Amino acid sequence: MTATAQKVWFITGASRGFGLLTAKKALERGDFVVATARDPQTVIAALGEHPNLLAVRLDVKLEAQAITAAQQAVARFGRIDVLVNNAGYGLLGAVEEANGEEIRALYETNVFGLLNVTRAVLPVMRKQGSGHVMNISSVGGYSAYAGWGVYSSTKFAVEGLSEAMSMELAPLGISVTVVEPGFFRTDFLDASSLVATRDRIADYAATVGAMRDFAEGANHQQPGDPLKLAGALLQLADSEKPPVRLQLGSDTVERVRAKNLFVETEMAQWLELAVSTDHAAPLKQAA
Numbered sequence: 001m002t003a004t005a006q007k008v009w010f011i012t013g014a015s016r017g018f019g020l021l022t023a024k025k026a027l028e029r030g031d032f033v034v035a036t037a038r039d040p041q042t043v044i045a046a047l048g049e050h051p052n053l054l055a056v057r058l059d060v061k062l063e064a065q066a067i068t069a070a071q072q073a074v075a076r077f078g079r080i081d082v083l084v085n086n087a088g089y090g091l092l093g094a095v096e097e098a099n100g101e102e103i104r105a106l107y108e109t110n111v112f113g114l115l116n117v118t119r120a121v122l123p124v125m126r127k128q129g130s131g132h133v134m135n136i137s138s139v140g141g142y143s144a145y146a147g148w149g150v151y152s153s154t155k156f157a158v159e160g161l162s163e164a165m166s167m168e169l170a171p172l173g174i175s176v177t178v179v180e181p182g183f184f185r186t187d188f189l190d191a192s193s194l195v196a197t198r199d200r201i202a203d204y205a206a207t208v209g210a211m212r213d214f215a216e217g218a219n220h221q222q223p224g225d226p227l228k229l230a231g232a233l234l235q236l237a238d239s240e241k242p243p244v245r246l247q248l249g250s251d252t253v254e255r256v257r258a259k260n261l262f263v264e265t266e267m268a269q270w271l272e273l274a275v276s277t278d279h280a281a282p283l284k285q286a287a
Contacts, residue, residue, distance in 0.1 A: 007032070008079050009023065010069075010084070010117075011084040013086040013088065014043055015037035018181070019035070019086040022234070027053060031052065033052060034069070035047065037057070038058070038059045056073070057069070060087045060117055061112065066117045066119070066120040070117075081132065081237075082134065083132070085114045085133070085134065088154075091150050091195050093147060093199070094204045096201060096204075097199045098197050102150075106150060106154055111157045114161075125169075125172075135161070135178045137155045137180050137181075139252040140152040142247075142259065143258070146204075159178050159245075163178070177236060179233070180246065182255070196212070229248055229249075
């Protein structure tokens with residue numbers, strides 16, 4: 001595949017938000033798109049009938065559906081060049097406030113769902129000897145925020161999986177990029193994409209409560225332009241040497257730089273203790 005050749009995209013959560021906009025832009029430039037959603041009719045309603053579009057039913061929590069969707073993609077278009085693991089949602093609340101049911105449900109979609117789809121698509125890419133996996137994380141997948149701890153933990157998991165996969169798949173001709181959007185003007189802060197913990201603890205009013213107020217006020221006022229993000233994903237797909245991480249949004253860049261500086265500063269402060277735990281004598285080399 002050359003950078004400009006027609007690509008076959010497999011996009012989860014494609015009925016709205018980043019997934020829908022990416023599918024739309026890919027179709028506009030002549031690519032082929034497998035757009036998945038729990039109800040494929042929502043995809044067709046949003047994008048219309050298109051000869052290069054295959055709308056497929058997929059609840060990412062169901063591994064059998066993921067396998068079937070990948071098979072349908074290959075049967076229709078012959079290959080899968082770009083996998084965009086976009087399906088997911090948020091949970092807002094303190095770690096202590098989140099109950100087991102809320103946490104498990106979030107992991108089922110954001111982590112285990114991503115793994116289901118990835119395992120279904122990778123055999124296709126390995127057979128081709130090419131492909132690009134884009135895992136949609138978040139600025140919260142690199143630097144956590146009060147009120148987003150459980151959600152961030154799912155995205156931290158995506159980051160770790162992506163790093164390891166990039167090492168495992170590079171020798172096989174497959175690239176992996178974890179995409180870290182900041183706050184974009186989508187419906188992410190609406191009830192359709194964001195769940196609030198059922199329980200609220202008054203002691204967290206100054207931290208998590210303040211974050212709830214911020215999220216309510218920021219809804220549809222976020223600085224990021226979703227159309228530009230979709231365009232950026234197309235540029236990423238065309239890259240000859242894509243990055244392992246791609247930060248999207250000036251707020252993400254600022255947050256990542258601040259965290260990197262914090263980690264370096266804190267490590268320097270504790271460096272003597274950090275390195276003091278090694279064995280005093282060096283390991284003997286094998287003869």
